[in-house]
Amino acid sequence: MFGSSVVNHPHGNFTKLSCNKKLDEDPCLTPWSFKFGTDSVFSKTVEIPCGKCVVMNPQQKILELRGGLVIIGKLVIPDGVSVHIKTTGILVHGEFVMESSKAIDGTPDIRIEFLESPENMNFRLPPGEGPEDICGGKYGSCGIGRKPFVVAGGIIDFRGLPSPSMPTWVPLYDVDNSMDGWPVPSSEYAHHHPPPHGCRDDGILISHDLSAGSHPAFTGSFGSFWEWTPIGLKVSHRTHTQHCPVIDLKQVRHCIQPGATLLLTAKLILRQNGRVDQTDCAKGVGENNCMSIYQARMSANAVGRTSSLWKENRSFGSMLGEETAIALELNFTSQQRDDTNVYEILQIRGPGPGVDMELLEFTLRYPPREAFAADSKSVCKDLVQSNGDAELLGLSPYPFVSNNQETHLSIMHEEGGNHYFAVTGREFAVQKAGRGSGWRSAGISWSPPPSCVKTHTKYTFEADVRMHSFRMVDSEWKLKGFLLNTRNPVVETIAVCPRSKGTWVKCFGTYEPSKEMTEAERFQVVLETDTSSFDVDYDVDNISFKPTEGALDRLILPKSIENLWKPGAEVLLNSHSSDWGGHSVRTIIAVENHDHEGYVNVRLNEAISQPLTLGSHPYHATEVALLSRNIVIDGTNGAHLSILHTPGYTQVIQGVDFSRFGQQGVRDAYPIHFDYCAESANSVISKNTIRHSNQRCIVLDATNDVLVEGNVAFDNKGHCFVVETGTERGNVFKSNLGSYTREVETLMPQAGASGKESDKTPATFWIGSPSNYWIDNVASGSSAHGFWFELRQSARGPHASDFDLRPSEMELIQFSGNIAHSTRKESLAITGYHPRTTAVIDAFKSFLTANGHFLVSTASNLAAHDTILDTALESNPFPMSGTRIVAVESENPGKPSLLEETELEDRGHATDPTVVFNLQPGAGISQ
Numbered sequence: 001m002f003g004s005s006v007v008n009h010p011h012g013n014f015t016k017l018s019c020n021k022k023l024d025e026d027p028c029l030t031p032w033s034f035k036f037g038t039d040s041v042f043s044k045t046v047e048i049p050c051g052k053c054v055v056m057n058p059q060q061k062i063l064e065l066r067g068g069l070v071i072i073g074k075l076v077i078p079d080g081v082s083v084h085i086k087t088t089g090i091l092v093h094g095e096f097v098m099e100s101s102k103a104i105d106g107t108p109d110i111r112i113e114f115l116e117s118p119e120n121m122n123f124r125l126p127p128g129e130g131p132e133d134i135c136g137g138k139y140g141s142c143g144i145g146r147k148p149f150v151v152a153g154g155i156i157d158f159r160g161l162p163s164p165s166m167p168t169w170v171p172l173y174d175v176d177n178s179m180d181g182w183p184v185p186s187s188e189y190a191h192h193h194p195p196p197h198g199c200r201d202d203g204i205l206i207s208h209d210l211s212a213g214s215h216p217a218f219t220g221s222f223g224s225f226w227e228w229t230p231i232g233l234k235v236s237h238r239t240h241t242q243h244c245p246v247i248d249l250k251q252v253r254h255c256i257q258p259g260a261t262l263l264l265t266a267k268l269i270l271r272q273n274g275r276v277d278q279t280d281c282a283k284g285v286g287e288n289n290c291m292s293i294y295q296a297r298m299s300a301n302a303v304g305r306t307s308s309l310w311k312e313n314r315s316f317g318s319m320l321g322e323e324t325a326i327a328l329e330l331n332f333t334s335q336q337r338d339d340t341n342v343y344e345i346l347q348i349r350g351p352g353p354g355v356d357m358e359l360l361e362f363t364l365r366y367p368p369r370e371a372f373a374a375d376s377k378s379v380c381k382d383l384v385q386s387n388g389d390a391e392l393l394g395l396s397p398y399p400f401v402s403n404n405q406e407t408h409l410s411i412m413h414e415e416g417g418n419h420y421f422a423v424t425g426r427e428f429a430v431q432k433a434g435r436g437s438g439w440r441s442a443g444i445s446w447s448p449p450p451s452c453v454k455t456h457t458k459y460t461f462e463a464d465v466r467m468h469s470f471r472m473v474d475s476e477w478k479l480k481g482f483l484l485n486t487r488n489p490v491v492e493t494i495a496v497c498p499r500s501k502g503t504w505v506k507c508f509g510t511y512e513p514s515k516e517m518t519e520a521e522r523f524q525v526v527l528e529t530d531t532s533s534f535d536v537d538y539d540v541d542n543i544s545f546k547p548t549e550g551a552l553d554r555l556i557l558p559k560s561i562e563n564l565w566k567p568g569a570e571v572l573l574n575s576h577s578s579d580w581g582g583h584s585v586r587t588i589i590a591v592e593n594h595d596h597e598g599y600v601n602v603r604l605n606e607a608i609s610q611p612l613t614l615g616s617h618p619y620h621a622t623e624v625a626l627l628s629r630n631i632v633i634d635g636t637n638g639a640h641l642s643i644l645h646t647p648g649y650t651q652v653i654q655g656v657d658f659s660r661f662g663q664q665g666v667r668d669a670y671p672i673h674f675d676y677c678a679e680s681a682n683s684v685i686s687k688n689t690i691r692h693s694n695q696r697c698i699v700l701d702a703t704n705d706v707l708v709e710g711n712v713a714f715d716n717k718g719h720c721f722v723v724e725t726g727t728e729r730g731n732v733f734k735s736n737l738g739s740y741t742r743e744v745e746t747l748m749p750q751a752g753a754s755g756k757e758s759d760k761t762p763a764t765f766w767i768g769s770p771s772n773y774w775i776d777n778v779a780s781g782s783s784a785h786g787f788w789f790e791l792r793q794s795a796r797g798p799h800a801s802d803f804d805l806r807p808s809e810m811e812l813i814q815f816s817g818n819i820a821h822s823t824r825k826e827s828l829a830i831t832g833y834h835p836r837t838t839a840v841i842d843a844f845k846s847f848l849t850a851n852g853h854f855l856v857s858t859a860s861n862l863a864a865h866d867t868i869l870d871t872a873l874e875s876n877p878f879p880m881s882g883t884r885i886v887a888v889e890s891e892n893p894g895k896p897s898l899l900e901e902t903e904l905e906d907r908g909h910a911t912d913p914t915v916v917f918n919l920q921p922g923a924g925i926s927q
């Protein structure tokens with residue numbers, strides 16, 4: 001049914017197939033697997049047969065439909081099903097139903113992804129269905145282009161919201177920014193000490209990849225057989241543990257400062273007769289079979305001394321035949337580092353006789369500047385001082401340590417290069433629990449500065465954790481506070497990790513310390529597993545522990561979003577300046593109750609710059625929009641959804657994220673396109689996201705009576721919300737928000753005598769037919785206009801020859817309560833409009849525009865009432881009454897909070913969000 005074709009426009013309308021007359025009688029019990037098996041890849045077209053209903057709940061969560069999907073009967077993806085469909089195209093002659101009602105958390109239930117397809121596609125109606133000439137005759141076909149999602153005589157019913165009344169955007173009520181930097185005494189945190197004069201600025205003393213060849217600092221010990229190999233320094237035929245690699249510190253000892261922290265890392269291979277096995281040390285066979293690191297020196301009076309710096313224990317888990325990494329934190333005393341010493345060397349002593357040692361890499365260095373806070377006021381920005389992602393210091397886990405002598409902390413890496421912390425040997429901590437404390441939480445640990453743990457302060461903790469277990473493990477991150485003269489520490493949970501086994505999960509928590517906790521003199525952060533999993537090893541990555549006070553990362557929003565906008569969802573904050581690209585995109589990490597009834601704190605993953613809020617600028621507040629949805633359709637730069645010549649049927653598109661749709665320069669290739677659907681009463685395009693479109697957003701073409709409400713459009717090219725031909729009537733555009741509307745690089749070709757397209761001067765709302773409704777919409781951040789009435793003397797397309805249709809003279813039904821701000825050109829443009837009855841622009845608001853408020857050209861019989869502007873007009877472009885000038889800078893940006901004391905004219909009581917935001921819930925879609 002799909003194939004190569006020249007794109008043609010249908011001749012007539014599509015209707016419901018006769019073979020689907022009894023489709024409603026099908027109870028929809030046929031599972032996908034019953035019809036199509038358990039395959040995950042289909043090379044040929046997958047067809048839902050006429051008169052049949054198939055329920056998609058496949059065993060395979062990813063389905064690849066390389067030949068496309070044709071729905072002649074009915075396909076249902078029910079609520080709660082998680083599936084990812086990859087396809088070259090979708091054609092709907094029957095019915096396509098998708099539903100997901102979970103709270104929006106950034107992880108969609110349903111994802112449809114369009115595969116690359118170099119060919120245009122076409123279709124023919126099933127035999128005996130519809131007039132033959134609709135697609136060009138008996139042997140003709142209807143072209144539908146590349147990556148099509150076409151509804152021809154069918155119905156789509158997409159509902160992806162947890163509630164039909166959920167707001168998709170609201171003005172920013174306020175921000176919570178009660179703290180800005182906490183000074184910390186210098187004794188509480190580590191400082192960066194610049195290396196002595198003549199030493200490297202980056203703090204590296206020795207760093208050598210021994211596969212690069214010999215180096216004067218490296219040799220074998222006296223009495224050993226050693227040689228340089230293509231991969232390193234090899235010590236073989238060993239008969240004693242002191243037959244080992246030696247590192248001479250002579251050339252760098254002037255850079256070693258007694259008492260200063262140094263980081264030593266090394267990588268080596270232990271070999272014995274080609275075996276790949278645990279070493280005797282890892283097997284617990286004698287302590288003399290374990291590795292160690294010593295510093296050896298001789299004083300000026302010829303007295304030799306050695307100092308043990310590190311000794312391998314069984315939990316280290318060294319292997320024969322595989323690379324082994326060593327990392328330790330050390331410092332030298334004034335005796336170990338003395339200019340009068342005859343020599344100072346490091347020895348990496350080996351296991352027992354018969355095991356060859358080959359040193360591959362070695363580094364001795366100071367922690368770099370990046371491992372420390374810039375100053376005392378930045379110490380508490382993250383209670384993980386540095387290296388929380390394990391990427392800073394190669395093999396060194398600094399500043400993290402193991403809190404138990406039996407456990408081992410190391411740095412590992414995955415395919416792709418990501419590094420993470422690995423904790424091993426916890427079984428030995430349990431076995432030797434009687435020898436020390438802390439075995440229940442043995443593993444990774446660090447100590448936040450005491451001054452960073454405060455009362456009445458909330459913190460956010462995040463970390464990725466992977467348990468080495470075949471059964472589910474519960475784990476929690478704990479903060480331990482050690483009080484003076486008190487034996488047992490105060491212990492409080494700071495984050496809970498999802499139950500897991502063998503896969504990475506994200507631990508998250510918000511935490512407010514108790515008064516008792518903040519009285520502790522020192523702290524320790526640990527990870528504690530459940531009582532049956534104290535011996536389970538684990539991996540950790542991406543650790544952060546941040547106070548949320550002070551940074552502008554908490555938004556105060558109405559409680560109507562609670563339990564609907566969830567952590568993980570993306571939000572958009574529109575530009576709050578004249579910069580049309582001044583928006584921000586952030587991720588919600590928490591939604592918490594606010595002290596004042598009716599509001600919640602929405603915590604973001606990253607701070608924002610100071611916005612305009614209803615508290616500081618009640619007439620110019622920044623809008624906050626939810627971008628994430630539960631149903632995502634990824635157009636991969638080219639898909640287009642078209643309701644094609646299908647009048648009279650109810651189409652519902654609600655709660656879908658359309659991403660990367662549209663084909664620039666190709667006519668009719670838009671994210672959502674009602675194409676010649678005539679009377680379409682009860683059809684709804686509601687609360688969707690359209691983002692990163694290559695060409696336009698929602699286009700109504702020769703279609704009437706559609707409700708377009710609550711949609712969010714972001715980062716799209718060309719005109720966005722469009723009534724196209726001049727024939728459209730009765731459509732309602734209500735409470736839609738368009739942000740960051742950009743110009744196209746390639747215009748669509750001119751259609752007949754319709755005139756040149758104008759998408760290089762885009763308007764967020766482009767109006768080619770005034771006989772519709774525009775109510776309470778927002779255009780923010782356009783490279784040209786917010787709203788543009790660009791009216792022609794005749795209709796466009798096939799209606800161009802109907803001289804009775806004169807869009808330039810049509811009545812404007814309603815244009816009220818609309819807002820445009822942060823546009824590069826005039827916020828409202830009206831060109832070529834001469835209505836027979838006065839067209840009224842009612843309660844329009846325009847501010848922070850870079851080039852004025854109005855562009856009026858060859859237009860007449862216009863008027864405006866109750867306009868609000870932030871700058872005065874030099875002259876009125878048309879009769880205006882009730883105009884108010886409210887400059888942005890004249891409002892009180894220092895006013896602390898709308899929650900405290902603010903009067904808003906015409907907004908009702910400030911603490912009632914349904915009044916402030918005009919959020920009275922409308923009827924549900926089903927109603």
